[in-house]
Amino acid sequence: MQNVVGELKSEGLSYEARRLAEGVVQAYSRTAEQSVREALAWQISHSTLLDKDLAERLAQDVASVAFPVLRYSQELDDALLLEVIAEGDGRKQVAVAMRDEVSSTVSNALVDQGSEDAVVALMGNRGADIPDPAYDRVLTRFEDKPAVAHAVASRNGLPAHIAEKLLHRVAEEMRRTLVARYNLSPVLLRGLVNHARESVTALILQPVAGRQGDLDLFVEHLLVNNRLSPSLMLRALCAGDVNFFIVALAKLCRISAENARCLALQGGALGLRAAFEKAGIPTALMPPFSSAIDVVNEFDSVEGDEIQRRAFQVRALSRVFGVNSANEDPAVDELLRQLFDGKPEPVVQQAMDEAGIPFAPVFARD
Numbered sequence: 172m173q174n175v176v177g178e179l180k181s182e183g184l185s186y187e188a189r190r191l192a193e194g195v196v197q198a199y200s201r202t203a204e205q206s207v208r209e210a211l212a213w214q215i216s217h218s219t220l221l222d223k224d225l226a227e228r229l230a231q232d233v234a235s236v237a238f239p240v241l242r243y244s245q246e247l248d249d250a251l252l253l254e255v256i257a258e259g260d261g262r263k264q265v266a267v268a269m270r271d272e273v274s275s276t277v278s279n280a281l282v283d284q285g286s287e288d289a290v291v292a293l294m295g296n297r298g299a300d301i302p303d304p305a306y307d308r309v310l311t312r313f314e315d316k317p318a319v320a321h322a323v324a325s326r327n328g329l330p331a332h333i334a335e336k337l338l339h340r341v342a343e344e345m346r347r348t349l350v351a352r353y354n355l356s357p358v359l360l361r362g363l364v365n366h367a368r369e370s371v372t373a374l375i376l377q378p379v380a381g382r383q384g385d386l387d388l389f390v391e392h393l394l395v396n397n398r399l400s401p402s403l404m405l406r407a408l409c410a411g412d413v414n415f416f417i418v419a420l421a422k423l424c425r426i427s428a429e430n431a432r433c434l435a436l437q438g439g440a441l442g443l444r445a446a447f448e449k450a451g452i453p454t455a456l457m458p459p460f461s462s463a464i465d466v467v468n469e470f471d472s473v474e475g476d477e478i479q480r481r482a483f484q485v486r487a488l489s490r491v492f493g494v495n496s497a498n499e500d501p502a503v504d505e506l507l508r509q510l511f512d513g514k515p516e517p518v519v520q521q522a523m524d525e526a527g528i529p530f531a532p533v534f535a536r537d
Contacts, residue, residue: 208232209235209236211229211236212229212232212236212237212238212239212240213239216239216240216242216243216244217243221244221246222246223246223247226244226246226247227246227247227251230244230247230251230255230263231255234260234262234263234266235262237255237263237266238266239266241255241263241266241267241270242267242269242270243270249274249276249277252267252277252280253276253277253280255267256277256280256281256284256285257280257284259284261285261288261289264281264285264286264288264289265289265292267281268281268285268289268292268293268296268299269296270296270298271298272299272300273296273298274300275300275301275302278293278299278300278301278302278305279305281293282301282305282308282312283308283312287316287318287319290309290313290319290322291319291322294309294319294322294323294325294326295322295325297327301326306323306329306330306333307333307336309323310336310337320337320340323337330385330388330389331385331386331388332388332389332391332392332393335372335389335392335393335398338372339396339398369400369402369403369406369509370406370509372398372403373407373410373412386414386418387418390415390418390419390422391422393419394419394422394423399419399422399423401452401453401456401506402505402506402509403419404416404419404460405456405459405460405463405509405510407419408460408463408464408467408487409463409487409488409491409510410484410487411473411483411484411487413467413473416435417431417435417436418431420434420435420446423449423452424446424449424450425449426449431446434446435464436464436467436468440457440461443457443460443461443464444457453502455500455502455503456502456503456506458494458495458498458503459491459495459503459506459507462487462490462491462494462495463487463490463491465490466483466486466487466490466491467483469486470483481518484518484522485518485521485522486522486525487522488510488518488519488522488523489521489522489523489525491507491510492507492510492522492523493525495507
């Protein structure tokens with residue numbers, strides 16, 4: 172059979188001989204032993220000899236025969252691939268997931284019906300078109316499968332709320348491991364891990380801040396999962412991610428972003444107090460927010476280029492820390508402690524220099 176296929180590929184046969192050889196291939200695909208069909212499938216999987224009828228026949232054969240055809244053949248349409256996925260054969264599903272191009276329709280089917288190995292293969296396939304909602308379904312369906320989470324995390328351009336969800340899982344796993352291994356206080360560790368998670372979450376904000384639809388979804392995700400905290404909002408505000416702060420405040424207040432912007436940025440102390448009270452944020456936390464908002468209003472544009480963004484961050488950190496470091500409220504003290512997490516050391520040092528106080532990103536009160 173290998174010789175027959177080789178002759179056909181060489182195009183050295185006459186028309187009559189070629190027709191005869193093609194007939195032999197078709198016959199073998201129907202009646203030959205499985206091992207022969209496997210060899211045939213691998214031999215012609217990249218060949219022009221593999222027409223639509225033959226490709227469909229081999230794709231519906233046992234997995235060892237179907238695999239190369241499902242993996243490489245361009246003759247298979249989505250309708251047939253969906254039928255193959257629905258059969259539930261894991262090896263066939265992996266072959267489909269590894270195709271050079273996988274449509275969103277096929278990706279959705281693999282996410283909902285595919286085996287763990289198939290979904291891992293799909294997530295690792297840069298040629299797969301995976302709709303954003305599919306990631307949520309993957310993480311729900313394979314909630315306790317680290318291999319799936321790692322594969323999802325490896326994809327470029329993940330929706331921000333998916334990245335945050337993965338981050339939360341990692342943080343929780345780290346907390347459980349530390350509690351079990353070192354017998355540390357679960358309450359203490361939860362606070363430390365939450366602070367670390369928020370610090371990394373803040374880094375996600377900038378790429379999504381300019382895409383209103385993504386930003387709304389991300390903020391809603393944080394709100395629903397009880398992770399839209401005042402400390403994260405202040406981190407965002409001091410980093411220059413003002414749109415995040417406004418949308419977060421709007422969601423908490425159940426008002427439009429436009430009204431939240433007017434209250435917070437243009438309403439003075441009374442407007443900010445009204446917004447905090449409606450949002451359920453303790454008004455004792457207002458002072459550092461007020462300081463950061465003053466700096467926002469001093470800049471024509473905060474979310475501009477990196478040079479301007481850095482200048483804003485330096486001034487915001489300097490102002491917030493300089494004005495509020497003497498505040499004796501423990502809750503304000505805790506907010507200030509977290510402002511330095513994830514900030515480049517030169518930014519922190521410059522901010523402290525402008526504030527005229529020693530560099531002290533971590534401090535304690537007696």
